[in-house]
Amino acid sequence: MAPHDAVLGWDEDTTAEAYDAFTREFPMYGTTSRDLARRAHLADSRLIVDLCGGAGATAQAILELAPATARVISLDNAAAMQRVGRRTLNDPRLTWVTAGAEDLGSHVPAGQADAVVCNSAIWKTDVPRVFTAVRTVLRPGGRFVFNIGGGFAGVRHDDEKSAHPGPSLNRLIHHVAARDYGYAPPPTRPAAPKLPLEAVTAHLSSAGLDLLDAEVVAQHGTVAEKRAWLSIPLFARPDGDFTHAQRMDILAKAYALTTPDAPTVTSWLTIVAQRPE
Template identity: 70%
Template sequence: MAPQDAVQGWDEDANAEAYEAFTRAHPMYEATSRDLAGRAQLSYADLVVDLCGGAGATARAILDLVPDRARVVSVDNAAAMQRAGRRTLTDARLTWVTAPAEHLAEHVPASGVDAVVCNSAIWKTDTAAVFAAVSRVLRPGGRFAFNIGGGFAGVRHPDEEAVRTGPSLNALIRHAAARIYGRISLSTAGESPFKLPLETVTEQLAATGLAVVDTEVIAQHSTMAEKKAWLSIPVFALPEGDLTHAQRMRILDAAYARTTPDSPTVTSWLVVVAQRPEATE
């Protein structure tokens, strides 16, 4: 099952607008979207699904790679996110569908999709149900490319330790929270009890007839400044608990003041590419 709180806040305009603005101002989601879209082999695609597409960062990457004739369907269950995306992403090839990822098969033709791409969101779904839906809609030979944050997958790229020169911003936030408000939250972004290791993913995919054809642990290089901007989005703000957003921003500012804005940070991702087997005679 998906985490109970996985989608809380995503259908609120404040979160959606802040998230969409972040995707345009910072390269993190553009880079991960382009990575996945490239692995999905879209050069000859006619129909591609952007699953859990949010405000359209991944749809942009897909639209850059598919032929002019192709159609892209962006599926997300948060109408606020799609409203934010529609204001800046207008392309006649793109259709927005407001629906849970688990209901994908109700909105696109069975065995008619060339590829499904899901960036930074598969952990928020009931993965067994989503994988089954993806299997139903993919054509034989169609690809499913998605990624899982290193904290959820239980993986870490070597670069993550190699570039570290001091405490992480998350650790500094916990210390600032204790200093300012007398509390420490052990719940931080990317450190979730809802683990999704490759073994579980592979088993769930196989149960639906999808085979893993490629995996890789990649490093997304960023800066403290970009990390701070990401943590300023209300839905990501730390620490969790009964604090207002203004209080969380006070904590974030105090923590960030102990860093160097351009100091490097690294986020690890497990990238998975699965495929529906080719039809046999």
């Protein structure tokens, strides 16, 4: 089943507005979206699905690569995200559908999609159900392209391993929260990856999809970008009984201890699968 918080928080106007502002100011979603769209081989496509499409960053990348005659369906179950997307992305080729990823087959004709693309969200879905639905809507030879954050996939790119040592912004947040608010993080043990490649491969096989490629990709950013990300209400830290104002106070104090343009590296497991011909 999908995690309980798969929608919680996303369907709120404050989160949707902050998320959209982040995607316009910083390159992370544009870069990852263009990479996924490129891997989907869209040159001859007629119908493409942007799965868990949010406010449309990935749909925009798809539209830039797809033929002028292609149709794009952006499907997401957070209406607030789509309201923001409709305001900024007005293209007659794009249709917005408010629905869960698991219900993909109810909104896309069986065997008609040339590609399904999903950026940064597949792990939040009921993966076996979604993979089965993707297989249903893809035409023979159609591609399914998605990525999984390195922490969820249990992978690290070499660039991340060799990144400049020093306390991360997250670690500094915990330090400031402990110093100024008496925060004591709960004891944790290293968690097993939520969706490692072995599980992805097994789910794809069960759904009748072939794995074509799996690559660990590095995304380069800055501490300033990380701060902007952690300013989005849904991602604000630390966990626990804090108001958003308190979290923003902690974030500001932690950020003051960093170098804003210092480089950061995150890892992604990028998957290309296909419905057999």
